[in-house]
């Protein structure tokens with residue numbers, strides 16, 4: 001038994017892995033799902049204990065921005081560790097939390113001037129929803145208790161976040177526990193009707209949003225959206241026109257616009273915040289995933305002064321009484337600050353423009369495959385759908401990709417790339433080449449050439 005094998009056995013016995021049917025790991029043959037112990041990471045590469053490598057083309061669930069074991073973030077964390085690892089953020093404060101709040105607010109042009117901290121994405125969603133509801137109650141509008149979300153939207157998997165998540169696989173089993181929120185049509189450009197451009201789809205679906213708000217604005221507290229890309233829905237991409245219209249409708253009907261940029265923020269779509277491409281600002285903005293560079297759990301909910309001021313009062317109960325033990329963790333904030341430093345010093349937004357064009361170039365030939373549909377890209381996210389009837393396609397593709405040294409986890413029949421921004425041009429070519437080979441092998445496995 002190699003060290004790898006021993007560790008994976010121990011993991012299967014002791015670790016309950018997330019988003020996984022554990023029995024698939026125990027199976028052999030077509031249904032098997034490999035479990036890979038990772039010894040170390042370096043840049044876009046992950047290495048197992050036998051020295052086998054994997055190109056992390058999904059940034060370890062969309063969190064990593066500047067590679068594994070990034071020397072600059074490592075150094076910042078070492079320094080921070082010797083100063084302060086963590087302190088209660090109620091009644092106390094610290095430099096990394098202050099600086100991070102100031103710098104993130106500045107990135108919104110000062111429009112979102114207040115940062116509320118938590119530890120993961122789902123908590124940021126919970127905070128945004130509770131904050132919106134409580135805002136309206138503090139403003140004497142207690143009827144606004146409902147939330148509105150897009151079909152196919154994903155905002156996390158805690159009970160509150162599931163209420164605005166529309167992914168059946170994550171939601172159906174827990175339906176009795178979850179408060180039902182209304183959904184409106186997704187502006188997903190793949191759902192274009194005959195002759196419609198993506199902007200047409202955006203206008204049509206914004207009309208259905210208008211109809212919903214016309215009827216229900218009195219009880220609606222907030223609309224929550226993932227700007228530009230509904231990632232968990234299979235990288236549905238849509239035109240910024242939808243966000244412009246949603247912003248105007250939310251203003252017209254006194255409904256908060258919550259932008260969940262947990263996945264699409266931090267430069268992923270080509271601008272630091274995805275909502276910038278619609279030239280709007282939300283009332284509430286959720287950030288997590290990439291904000292700490294992929295190092296530590298951290299989430300931040302930014303709000304306008306108008307939201308903040310509704311809680312500013314003599315009465316304790318009118319304050320926002322929400323907390324997590326690790327709120328504003330100093331190490332996580334420091335990792336986030338170094339992440340912002342790298343954006344600035346290395347001109348990442350500018351550099352990513354050239355890099356995403358190079359990625360487009362490398363993967364262009366994949367779109368010629370007869371089973372590849374809807375090739376699409378927005379900044380540092382590229383995706384395509386595979387026309388296959390095999391419900392096991394995703395697992396087969398995943399397994400074949402690992403054999404070819406790449407980590408790709410299709411969502412259903414959507415294959416996507418969301419690599420760290422430090423991926424080199426050669427690595428992009430390697431990724432594209434190995435993806436083509438993987439696609440051929442996975443289709444063959446599915447009996448569909």
Ligand SMILES: *Cc1c(COP(=O)(O)O)cnc(C)c1O
Pocket residue numbers: 120121122123125154155156157226231232260261262263264288289
């Ligand atoms: C990942 C994600 C979340 C949930 O974040 P967790 O840290 O996994 O709880 C919420 N919203 C979006 C858009 C996400 O992609």
